[in-house]
Amino acid sequence: MGAAAIGIARQRNLFGVVLLGGIYSFLMATLLVVLDAVDVAMTEAAVGAGISTVLLLGAIYLTGSTESGPIHKPWLPLFVVIVTGGMLVYGTLGLPAFSDPQAPIHQHVAPRYLTEAPVKTGVPNVVTAVLASYRGYDTLGETTVVFTAGIGVIALLRRRKPRVRRDDTDRRAGQ
Amino acid sequence: MRLDIVLRVLAKLLIPFALMFASYVQFHGDFGPGGGFQAGVIIAAAVIFYAVIYGLPSARKVVPDGVIEAMIALGVLIYAGVGVVGMLLGGNFLDYFVLAHDTVHGQHRGIFWVEVGVAVTVSAVMLKIFYVFAARRRDAEEESS
Numbered sequence: 087m088g089a090a091a092i093g094i095a096r097q098r099n100l101f102g103v104v105l106l107g108g109i110y111s112f113l114m115a116t117l118l119v120v121l122d123a124v125d126v127a128m129t130e131a132a133v134g135a136g137i138s139t140v141l142l143l144g145a146i147y148l149t150g151s152t153e154s155g156p157i158h159k160p161w162l163p164l165f166v167v168i169v170t171g172g173m174l175v176y177g178t179l180g181l182p183a184f185s186d187p188q189a190p191i192h193q194h195v196a197p198r199y200l201t202e203a204p205v206k207t208g209v210p211n212v213v214t215a216v217l218a219s220y221r222g223y224d225t226l227g228e229t230t231v232v233f234t235a236g237i238g239v240i241a242l243l244r245r246r247k248p249r250v251r252r253d254d255t256d257r258r259a260g261q
Numbered sequence: 262m263r264l265d266i267v268l269r270v271l272a273k274l275l276i277p278f279a280l281m282f283a284s285y286v287q288f289h290g291d292f293g294p295g296g297g298f299q300a301g302v303i304i305a306a307a308v309i310f311y312a313v314i315y316g317l318p319s320a321r322k323v324v325p326d327g328v329i330e331a332m333i334a335l336g337v338l339i340y341a342g343v344g345v346v347g348m349l350l351g352g353n354f355l356d357y358f359v360l361a362h363d364t365v366h367g368q369h370r371g372i373f374w375v376e377v378g379v380a381v382t383v384s385a386v387m388l389k390i391f392y393v394f395a396a397r398r399r400d401a402e403e404e405s406s
Contacts, residue, residue, distance in 0.1 A: 124294035128286070132302040137387055140309055144394040207357075208365035209291045209372055217296065218372040222344075222355040229340050229379050236333045236386035243393040 087113045098153045104142045111135035125213050272314040279307035287380055291372065297379030304380070305387035317395050326392065329385045336382025343374045 090110040097103045111134030118127035182189035203215040217225050287300035312320030344355040352359035357371025 125296065125299065128295060128299045129302065132299065132306055133387075136306045137302065137309060137391070140313065141391060141394055144391070148394070148397055206365070207368035207372065209369065211291055211293060213294070214290050214296050214372060214376070215368075218375045219357060219368055222357075222371075222375065225375065225379065226340050226344070226355065229337055229382050232386050233333060233337045233382055236382075236389050239386075239390050239393055240330070243397065 087117070100146050100151050100153055101143075103153075104139055104146065107142065108135045108139040111138075268314050272310060276307050276311055279303060279310070283307065287376065290376060291369070297376035298383050300376075301380040301383030301385075302387060304384040305391070308384075308388055309391050312391070312395065317392070321392070324388060326389075329389050329392070332381050332385035333389060336378045336380070336385065339378030339381060340375055341378075343371055343378070347371070 087110060090106050090113065093106045094103050094110070097106065111130055114134065115127040115131040118124075118130055186192075199212055199216055199220065203212045203220070204210050207215045207219050209215040209219075283300045283303035286295035286303060287297065290296035290300070308320060308324055311323065343357075343360075347356040347359055348354050350359040355371075357368045358364040360367035360370045
């Protein structure tokens with residue numbers, strides 16, 4: 087995965103970048119399966135490796151397949167990235183160790199979801215139960231976000247057909 | 262690409278299974294991994310596959326633009342509608358316990374319809390984004406000519 091990421095950063099041919107991005111997504115999906123997050127892995131494989139690859143290929147078809155050289159020196163962005171990354175790493179130092187059974191999340195809500203969700207909702211998959219029932223409002227918000235994204239794309243990129251008709255009506259109004 | 266018989270036959274073989282898998286992920290999401298989002302994305306991927314192999318116009322014949330735009334809104338309406346039905350039946354918004362006589366059945370029913378709403382919106386939005394991207398060059402050429 088690291089090799090794929092470095093390849094993406096070094097590569098100037100955008101077709102190769104897109105393919106490396108797909109490879110990265112598939113590796114990520116495999117990693118998520120190993121972590122037992124099968125739902126997320128499915129989404130990663132379908133969206134990250136599938137649909138976004140096709141969309142990026144479509145974008146390359148529309149623009150061009152070679153990245154132009156950088157106009158500015160990359161020192162300021164590099165500084166921002168390093169500082170942000172350093173702060174994020176510093177933040178993870180405060181988190182409990184990976185898969186620590188004493189972590190607060192495993193003491194507080196997780197046992198309740200695991201014991202109660204299958205009984206109360208009759209849905210054995212706890213992820214689905216939490217997503218659709220316990221966190222129903224969140225998921226409604228997420229669906230609205232997807233909806234808004236679709237509307238935004240339509241508003242930005244849709245071909246404006248009525249333009250011709252408007253000209254016609256203008257001409258008629260002029261006559 | 263469009264004349265390549267291997268790709269065409271392979272697409273014909275694979276797309277039904279992709280759609281089948283999507284409905285499995287959708288309706289079996291209560292018991293195994295999956296759910297509305299994943300199923301919607303897989304449906305969209307199957308149709309995009311069809312469009313890549315057979316060309317955008319034939320995909321637009323199968324799933325017209327109007328249907329997709331209606332589906333984008335319909336999914337959110339289904340989701341919010343479940344909440345409103347819960348309110349009408351005397352519960353809170355998005356309260357599934359009142360949707361059936363048995364609270365567990367009510368939860369089941371609520372989750373089912375909510376997932377349907379998510380799948381409808383997600384698949385429609387993904388497809389719409391792809392359509393808009395893929396049709397852009399063609400439309401620009403038509404406008405300039």
